[in-house]
Amino acid sequence: xxxxxxxxxxxxxxxxxxSLAGAAGGLALGLLICRVAGESPGKVLSVLVNSSFGxxxxxxxxxxxxxxxxLAGLAVAIPFKSGLFNIGGExxxxxxxxxxxxxxxxxxxxxxxxxxxxxxxxSAFVAGGLWGAIPGYLKARRGSHEVITTIxxxxxxxxxxxxxxxxxxxxxxxxxxxxxxxxxxxxxxPFALFNxxxxxELIIALxxxxxxxxxxxxxxxxxxxxxxTGENESAAxxxxxxxxxxxLSSMFVAGGIAGLTGLVEVLGNSHRFKIGFxxxxxxxxxxxxxxxxxxxxGILPSAFLFGVLQKGAGSLDLETDKVTxxxxxxxxxxxxxxxxxxxxxxxxxxxxxRRNA
Amino acid sequence: xxxxxxxxxxxxxxxxxxxxIFAALxxxxxxxxGVIQIGLEGIMLVGAFFAAVVTHSTQNPWWGxxxxxxxxxxxxxxxxxxxxxxxxxxxxxxxxxxxxxxxxPPFLSMIWFDSTGSTPVIPGESLFRSAPLLLMGSVVxxxxxxxxxxxxxxxxxxAGEHPKALESSGVSVRGKRxxxxxxxxxxxxxxxxxxxxxxxSSFSRNMSSGRGFIALAAVILxxxxxxxxxTACLLFGFTELVQIRxxxxxxxxxxxxxxxxxxxxxxxxTILVLALAMGRTRAPKGLGxxx
Numbered sequence: 077x078x079x080x081x082x083x084x085x086x087x088x089x090x091x092x093x094x095s096l097a098g099a100a101g102g103l104a105l106g107l108l109i110c111r112v113a114g115e116s117p118g119k120v121l122s123v124l125v126n127s128s129f130g131x132x133x134x135x136x137x138x139x140x141x142x143x144x145x146x147l148a149g150l151a152v153a154i155p156f157k158s159g160l161f162n163i164g165g166e167x168x169x170x171x172x173x174x175x176x177x178x179x180x181x182x183x184x185x186x187x188x189x190x191x192x193x194x195x196x197x198x199s200a201f202v203a204g205g206l207w208g209a210i211p212g213y214l215k216a217r218r219g220s221h222e223v224i225t226t227i228x229x230x231x232x233x234x235x236x237x238x239x240x241x242x243x244x245x246x247x248x249x250x251x252x253x254x255x256x257x258x259x260x261x262x263x264x265x266p267f268a269l270f271n272x273x274x275x276x277e278l279i280i281a282l283x284x285x286x287x288x289x290x291x292x293x294x295x296x297x298x299x300x301x302x303x304x305t306g307e308n309e310s311a312a313x314x315x316x317x318x319x320x321x322x323x324l325s326s327m328f329v330a331g332g333i334a335g336l337t338g339l340v341e342v343l344g345n346s347h348r349f350k351i352g353f354x355x356x357x358x359x360x361x362x363x364x365x366x367x368x369x370x371x372x373x374g375i376l377p378s379a380f381l382f383g384v385l386q387k388g389a390g391s392l393d394l395e396t397d398k399v400t401x402x403x404x405x406x407x408x409x410x411x412x413x414x415x416x417x418x419x420x421x422x423x424x425x426x427x428x429x430r431r432n433a
Numbered sequence: 434x435x436x437x438x439x440x441x442x443x444x445x446x447x448x449x450x451x452x453x454i455f456a457a458l459x460x461x462x463x464x465x466x467g468v469i470q471i472g473l474e475g476i477m478l479v480g481a482f483f484a485a486v487v488t489h490s491t492q493n494p495w496w497g498x499x500x501x502x503x504x505x506x507x508x509x510x511x512x513x514x515x516x517x518x519x520x521x522x523x524x525x526x527x528x529x530x531x532x533x534x535x536x537x538p539p540f541l542s543m544i545w546f547d548s549t550g551s552t553p554v555i556p557g558e559s560l561f562r563s564a565p566l567l568l569m570g571s572v573v574x575x576x577x578x579x580x581x582x583x584x585x586x587x588x589x590x591x592a593g594e595h596p597k598a599l600e601s602s603g604v605s606v607r608g609k610r611x612x613x614x615x616x617x618x619x620x621x622x623x624x625x626x627x628x629x630x631x632x633x634s635s636f637s638r639n640m641s642s643g644r645g646f647i648a649l650a651a652v653i654l655x656x657x658x659x660x661x662x663x664t665a666c667l668l669f670g671f672t673e674l675v676q677i678r679x680x681x682x683x684x685x686x687x688x689x690x691x692x693x694x695x696x697x698x699x700x701x702x703t704i705l706v707l708a709l710a711m712g713r714t715r716a717p718k719g720l721g722x723x724x
Binding site: 223227402412 | 471515518519520526528530531533534535536537543544649650653693694701703707708
């Protein structure tokens with residue numbers, strides 16, 4: 077074989093470039109589809125880029141969405157280490173958001189900003205974590221497939237949160253389906269740099285948290301246990317690492333982190349819980365984790381890519397005649413397919429060989 | 434008495450269950466062949482959209498039905514291409530197709546109707562009266578017979594249960610899986626079509642609203658068997674009917690019945706059954722696996 081004489085590229089680097097190429101391919105295809113609507117792909121791309129980087133405010137919003145997607149992506153990547161597929165991010169973040177709004181209502185007397193933030197953060201993390209732990213428990217104890225149970229939990233979360241929003245925490249002064257606004261002590265202060273975009277210390281805290289998580293997953297006993305379970309469940313349990321413990325703990329942490337996505341929304345942006353606030357951010361998290369190939373640090377650039385897409389697409393409604401923000405769904409879907417279709421590469425390689433033969 | 438029960442409860446239950454039954458049977462065939470199908474939701478949505486568009490422009494619901502089926506088929510074949518040929522993870526690809534499908538109706542209806550919401554209303558005389566019910570009945574009977582008493586049904590089941598055994602008897606596992614996937618596209622597309630041109634008179638934004646996932650739940654509750662799956666669909670259809678009937682009904686004090694609790698019933702039942710009654714669900718052994 078000729079290949080063996082060449083310098084071998086490390087697997088991780090190759091996978092990284094495959095992800096990048098897959099995502100770029102998906103994006104390009106999504107832009108090309110705009111031709112059907114009579115818009116030039118170049119124009120759509122420039123709207124996307126301008127709208128995400130054009131001004132301090134725009135960039136602040138892009139970073140804000142990035143924060144969302146970092147958390148939603150981590151919520152998928154962590155259980156993935158233990159071999160579980162968490163499709164329940166959407167439900168977990170909804171529950172987390174409601175818990176954050178609840179904290180603001182019951183903790184209205186708290187004057188200290190730090191205390192208020194800590195209280196809301198703990199509420200969102202624990203609520204989301206418990207919501208995520210239910211499928212984890214069912215998988216660990218009853219063998220119920222987590223993909224099915226997390227999908228079902230998403231719908232249950234939607235029902236439960238809208239019940240509490242309409243019947244317990246409803247803002248009497250609002251005609252919308254939303255809860256009582258949280259007091260000022262709970263609200264995150266945005267940086268002046270971003271001209272009012274809801275972007276503050278938060279993104280920095282999240283970036284730090286991601287790095288810390290990366291270190292934990294790499295070096296801690298817990299991280300090792302998750303990986304052992306994920307790679308070979310029965311071998312791991314032979315060596316005293318029970319799979320149920322890994323599953324339950326990874327789903328609790330993932331649910332908690334997804335819950336923080338809701339926290340970001342409530343404390344940073346809308347200052348209350350609104351029914352239907354999430355534009356399927358939990359599902360975008362799957363795409364984020366996938367493009368990062370489950371690598372915790374890789375979540376950062378991957379989330380940024382989707383943040384740009386999310387922010388940019390918002391301007392499509394105004395800036396183009398026939399393409400709307402709904403294009404993001406098409407592009408997100410195509411990016412996932414571009415990254416997930418491993419066999420596509422062999423297919424291309426085969427095509428290339430045949431052409432050059 | 435009996436007549437009122439029939440016209441007030443039985444017939445409406447059958448009506449609202451129709452989209453679920455089509456989609457669930459499609460999902461059952463696909464999963465029986467060994468391929469996980471969580472893309473039912475997206476297929477139904479796209480099926481509903483194309484059925485409404487074609488019925489609107491031809492004023493003939495039969496063409497709408499065909500369009501819904503074809504749209505579902507195309508989407509499912511795309512799914513087949515990624516999971517059977519390009520080895521994408523079935524859950525990942527299914528999720529991607531669901532997202533992708535959510536973008537299709539608003540994208541196209543903006544071009545055709547200058548709106549990302551609903552398609553134009555179809556006049557009553559161009560809509561179905563009861564044909565979809567009869568069609569649903571025949572699909573149920575056909576599925577049950579094919580499943581239990583045909584070579585086709587047996588081979589599909591073997592493709593999901595013992596793919597190696599099927600392969601060594603000279604039948605292509607991949608071929609059977611393509612057929613299972615195609616069936617899920619056609620049937621879920623049909624189910625989506627009945628949403629927009631049988632139960633409603635136009636397509637509205639995200640109109641499948643979780644029915645694809647309820648259909649998937651019905652497949653699991655029905656243990657991947659045709660008649661049990663249909664029974665689960667009827668149960669879910671009935672809860673949907675109860676929920677529609679209770680909307681705005683005042684129970685005690687001045688509080689309306691909280692329909693949210695009824696809305697979550699199908700999902701709650703599925704989780705409870707998965708957790709309690711079945712313990713180990715008997716999914717096809719080779720589900721999600723390689724050939």
